[in-house]
Amino acid sequence: MKDDRLLLVNAFQRKKSDLWCAPGGGANDHVSLVDNLIREIHEETGLTVTVGDPVMINEFHAPSNKYHQVDLFFRCTIVSGEIDNNWIDPEGIVTERRFFSRSEMDTIRFKPDSLAKAAWGDEIVYDPLELLMR
Template identity: 40%
Template sequence: MTYSRSEHIEMVNMCMVYNPETQEVIVEDKTDVDWKFGHTFPGGHVEKGESLSDAIIREVYEETGITVSNLEMCGTVEWNSDDPAYRRIGFLYRTSSFSGEITEHPIDKEGKVFWMKLADLNRENTADSFMEMLEIFTNPTVVDATSPVMNGSLTLQNAKNTKLV
């Protein structure tokens, strides 16, 4: 029996830009999505031939006007699709190293961007599955989340590959 280990993959990213002095994060109010509108962190697609780190630096700048550095990868999130068959893999980063001010960018038509207290993020004001992703950004023992369907609910896993409720 032979099978292919290849599959179509869409690579995306997201970054939690955190200001430890104010305990705020940069959020974007997503208004151009197929899922529930709400707060999320800046991010987007990794372009063909682009490195993961270059992609997240570019995406954060395009959406916010902020330049980030000293990125720390905190985990991944994956959604799967059978029709058509492919996987979307999200690479999640965080940083407290940034420069610049939030500006309106003509490239960004995805929603308003602003600073918000990290503690004020909740299920009611965030995009679908964002609170599960927030666990990956803020809890060092949670490293992965997966869904068997595209844009579906996520199941968290810790570093020991134990599923978390």
Template identity: 40%
Template structure:
């Protein structure tokens, strides 16, 4: 029996939370590619993929009645603390790691303000956050991770310049 006034600590299971919130349905995601010199802004999530570590560019789900560029501006603010202008839409990726399935629209992004910080995913409880790190990474650093720990878009690229040359639907 629990002692009066003592809370039972929650056992965070990020994989279960991700599946509960986003699993077994098709989502529309918007993702932003922000480059500073030879580095790309990346976010590390837990609870996604076979190792529970997943690096990808910032982004997230568009809400009903929200235009894709507006969703990306919101997602950047939530995840990174940065204010951005949305540039060109570059490519579409279909993310499929059952039970997760998302159509992802990738845009270029220019930072206009804010301060880079580790943000939050507002759909998650504060003690169950899945964003673990936000930082600029070199292409070699991104490629040093096992393929299952980074977004599939990097499999199509041999350099950071290649990322910004991707077009159309990635197969």
């Protein structure tokens, strides 16, 4: 969050989708969740953050192919950097990054469904068994 706006990324190569999500990604072996998140946010946005408390546990699943993923979301504070549209994600996955206000969240597609509730809420959100895509 910055100025009460949530940072989201479009993680679809060549803008194949208008779906937005929080920056983050996979965890490297023997590296803490916090250190993995700091690395992922920097790779995807160029920003340096400190990681605070957890705000959401989300389970994505796709019953048709037995897919089940558990995501943990943390409140982060930006300590350096600015959004730069020329920033290139080393993996080439993130194509856009920007901040959204709470009211703008009502006008975009994003996942997980409870992301806004977690971002602007005061309690930890648990979102069990959300379908991967609808």
